[in-house]
Amino acid sequence: MYSTLRHFVVTGIFFLFSLNLANAQVDVLSKNSLEQIKNSHTHVIVGDLNFNQADIYLEVFKKYWTLTKGVDFIKASDLQNNLVAGDSYFSISVFTRTGTEGQYSASTYMDLWIPKEKVFKKNKEFNIYDENILARAHLSADLQTSLQVHGLTFAPVKHPNFGFDGGGHFYNWGPGMLKNYLQQLVTHLQNGKKINYDDEIEDKSELQNLKTDTLYCAQNNLIKMSKKDDKHFDPADIFKDYEFKYKVISDRELQAKIVADSAPFYYLILFRTTNSKTIYIIKASSGQIVYAKHHGMASENLKSGDLKDIYKEAM
Numbered sequence: 001m002y003s004t005l006r007h008f009v010v011t012g013i014f015f016l017f018s019l020n021l022a023n024a025q026v027d028v029l030s031k032n033s034l035e036q037i038k039n040s041h042t043h044v045i046v047g048d049l050n051f052n053q054a055d056i057y058l059e060v061f062k063k064y065w066t067l068t069k070g071v072d073f074i075k076a077s078d079l080q081n082n083l084v085a086g087d088s089y090f091s092i093s094v095f096t097r098t099g100t101e102g103q104y105s106a107s108t109y110m111d112l113w114i115p116k117e118k119v120f121k122k123n124k125e126f127n128i129y130d131e132n133i134l135a136r137a138h139l140s141a142d143l144q145t146s147l148q149v150h151g152l153t154f155a156p157v158k159h160p161n162f163g164f165d166g167g168g169h170f171y172n173w174g175p176g177m178l179k180n181y182l183q184q185l186v187t188h189l190q191n192g193k194k195i196n197y198d199d200e201i202e203d204k205s206e207l208q209n210l211k212t213d214t215l216y217c218a219q220n221n222l223i224k225m226s227k228k229d230d231k232h233f234d235p236a237d238i239f240k241d242y243e244f245k246y247k248v249i250s251d252r253e254l255q256a257k258i259v260a261d262s263a264p265f266y267y268l269i270l271f272r273t274t275n276s277k278t279i280y281i282i283k284a285s286s287g288q289i290v291y292a293k294h295h296g297m298a299s300e301n302l303k304s305g306d307l308k309d310i311y312k313e314a315m
Helices: 014-021 033-037 054-064 143-149 175-191 204-211 251-259 304-314
Strands: 005-011 026-028 042-046 071-075 088-098 104-115 131-141 215-218 246-249 266-272 277-283 288-295
Touching: 026 175, 033 104, 033 131, 033 175, 042 054, 054 071, 054 175, 088 131, 104 175, 131 175, 131 266, 175 251, 204 266, 204 277, 204 288, 204 304, 215 251, 246 251, 277 304, 288 304
Parallel strands: 005 088, 042 071, 042 088, 215 246, 215 266
Antiparallel strands: 026 131, 088 104, 104 131, 266 277, 277 288
């Protein structure tokens, strides 16, 4: 049966490929994807139509997903009998990868896809291999979820049942982040080229604004990744070498502030995978990435040095 959490398992060289993807917020996987969806209706696959903040998520989709004729929610349990050729779909996916030497990597995405033509030519149950993925936004799952996905749990825990809101298992995810992801996807799909943000980003002209603007940071960026995943770093320690204004707020407050579409402001997010981290600074009004720096293995926590680097770039 199709699920809102699509779980892929691949091996070998794809593990290395996942490391290259870790620095991207959005990817466009197919050229001229806009041509394939511009006359479609878009359906967002959810487990329950009444999930937490569903009305706000839908409002954000309708306001910022402007490339198709309309957007609505559809229950995963209803997809099989309501799949439409030529329409486009958003859904949540998890990829787990096993390297040739037993390494593990888990990646979570919001995928944009269209059904492959073959699914309408045969009478069979629709599954993830019948999707033609055009673009995706990268999501950051919490530690326990990442470990459960690829079987490295510290204790027997039932696999989380994600709703479209992540069920509390995603960092830096909510209606505000959805807004910025959709803005990025719209921009890149309109460009009509494949996109994979491998490169580090340092927009000097935008970073200069941090000298006078407040840099916002959600509390979940300060979580100290550990087996229990329940401790936070002291903001004063993390920001001790950042001499501009900053403010740590709850993730829910940050999401609401982004959605409010008020005056432009900048926020910091820490994007974690099972083997790396990427530090982003986002301009909330447009979703523009003004800073992105990737760190490899064993660097999953936010550190004072990360903020020191940002301060130096903004000087």
